[in-house]
Amino acid sequence: MNVKINENFDNLSENYLFSEINKRITKYKEENKAADIIKLGIGDVTLPLDKTVIDALIKASNEMGNKETFRGYPPEYGYDFMKEAVKKYYKRFNVELDLDSIFISDGAKSDLGNIVDIFGNNNIYIPNPVYPVYLDSNLMSGRNINFINGSKDNNFLPLPTSDIKKGSIIYLCSPNNPTGSCYKYDELKKWVDFALNNDSLIIYDSAYESFISSDEYPHSIYEIEGAKSCAIEICSFSKQAGFTGLRCGFTIIPLEIVCSNHQINKLWKRRQATKFNGVSYPVQRAAEAALTDNGIKECMDNIKYYMVNAKMLSELFDEKNIYYTGGKNSPYIWFKCPNDMKSWEFFDYLLKNANVVGTPGAGFGTFGEGYFRITSFNTHEKTKEAVERLRKLL
């Protein structure tokens, strides 16, 4: 029929990264039935939810079965108990949030994708390489996309340059997916100052903040002075508390941000009230529990487990003197493929010669070509075994 479609969809490239990986693994397994393949490509948590979280989830589920405690439609922007929990969590970073600036959602991906709804046709600046949602959601809206490129020269931490146009929207992700690179206070300050001085807005993805263990790195962009006037922060319980299967995240839009004489917070309220109906009550209770002192302690135990794996992996690259980023305040290790191999070439080489699977860096942007991502989400045992195999191969 003649009904018009959104023609911007034609500008999207096929999202084939993980399907292509699976295709190659399947083919290899068919040809090598005895192969004991270790997956270091996992971008998902693997440890189960903590007791504090499960207890809260089940308690709230039971409430939904009783007339006295049943709850219907949740508030579109999140229950106050949940917003209070986020507000309290941010006090750990000496950040004071307005309750009204916090929006609870079903995950950072939804918010990162949907945030484009409230903006007009601006110049968009996106790191390269990076998580593909920023690019694809802006392509769908027909935006003018520019890249801020990461490389060995800047340790995959691009800083503002004079060619970035005024009045732009700039995406930042720190700790970065896929490179694991993390902005220090003074580096992030450069971005905030740039935004303030150049009439620009930062969309800051802090989904991996809880992997930061060093004092040198901010957990929230609001730790930087002035950020509340120029930055939206989007975060998730997926990696922090293992909520990838439960679905909960949040977005902070300070009341201070005004674009073209409109309070952005108010536009997002209108967007969410129209196109979203809030997060499942038991899931919000589970997320609230994850932010209690006990909850945080248990979640951090899981993160420490993953970081033992990250340490094993990064020590190998230190030993082999191979250039890499991440592995210290991030679950990701991003390294240069040996012998100047291309990303997919190295994928096949690693699969064939070590039966280890990772993720080709080229899948995250053109500046990822020649690089490779491995993750710390497998078990200690499997990770140790993978390290041994890599030690022999590299």
Add this chain to the structure above:
Amino acid sequence: MNVKINENFDNLSENYLFSEINKRITKYKEENKAADIIKLGIGDVTLPLDKTVIDALIKASNEMGNKETFRGYPPEYGYDFMKEAVKKYYKRFNVELDLDSIFISDGAKSDLGNIVDIFGNNNIYIPNPVYPVYLDSNLMSGRNINFINGSKDNNFLPLPTSDIKKGSIIYLCSPNNPTGSCYKYDELKKWVDFALNNDSLIIYDSAYESFISSDEYPHSIYEIEGAKSCAIEICSFSKQAGFTGLRCGFTIIPLEIVCSNHQINKLWKRRQATKFNGVSYPVQRAAEAALTDNGIKECMDNIKYYMVNAKMLSELFDEKNIYYTGGKNSPYIWFKCPNDMKSWEFFDYLLKNANVVGTPGAGFGTFGEGYFRITSFNTHEKTKEAVERLRKLL
């Protein structure tokens, strides 16, 4: 700052219906502290979730706490077990669905709001009065909006007219919110035939289908021949199974629908894979349970409870010979305000003289002016008491 916003947001009117209602109730209560107010404005379910649903929710929650049964990211389009459950449910209506045409989501509101993403600048036709999300989501995208008007003349069931342009997108909601009107087979066939003959697409909101008890009305638009080539159906577990607080719904986009040489199903897949990360695993298990034979039986018991209230209310309007729609295959009763009162005038009159609260019809569109919506979601006792008060007043 100069960052451009989506200027279409300026065309939205304030979403003040329910806040204005609450404001007037609060004011009345302050001035009449002893008033025993009965709320028939409730658009949310009030009975708790059924045992079958709660058991499944808790079982799945426990699975998330064990390493062996933990699940991470859900599939973006829903777990196969859940899609199979929807497929099986539709067999009750003799509708055979492709598994690939079913998308599980966090609710019908999200899908109804987000579906605009995949379309271009088409003429949009929206019933008046109707659920406000169709209008607001299309206004946000700057679409050219037209109304298909309901009135006493067509029993609030507008049918196709020759002035509807070819190549349009037409929203239908049956049973309708707020009017409770429901298209019969031959009436819905007129819409499907119109869409097929006029190159148009129907977006069919069937959120209230489980309130249909008469054989005269289709539960799904796919019961009409040809609909799979021209209709998207969006449904919800909110009213059927009381999931307003759990959040689950689904959208069906048949593989047959092709707009401007693009398979719409494929565009929605790309949209959801980019801007959505699937529905919480325990919630999907709960929804699956709601669609088992036991689950359906328990859910129907709740619906029967509400329909006893609807019967009490509609019998009063029969007795008083006041024009109304709904109340039989819908939880809503939509009636003409007595003495040609306007909607808000009658709201105040009813609050003052019967201490009963409902929803002014004018809040759902200009053609709702002079009408009023009451619902069956209160208890038997309160509804009975409200009927007695209305009997004296009307």
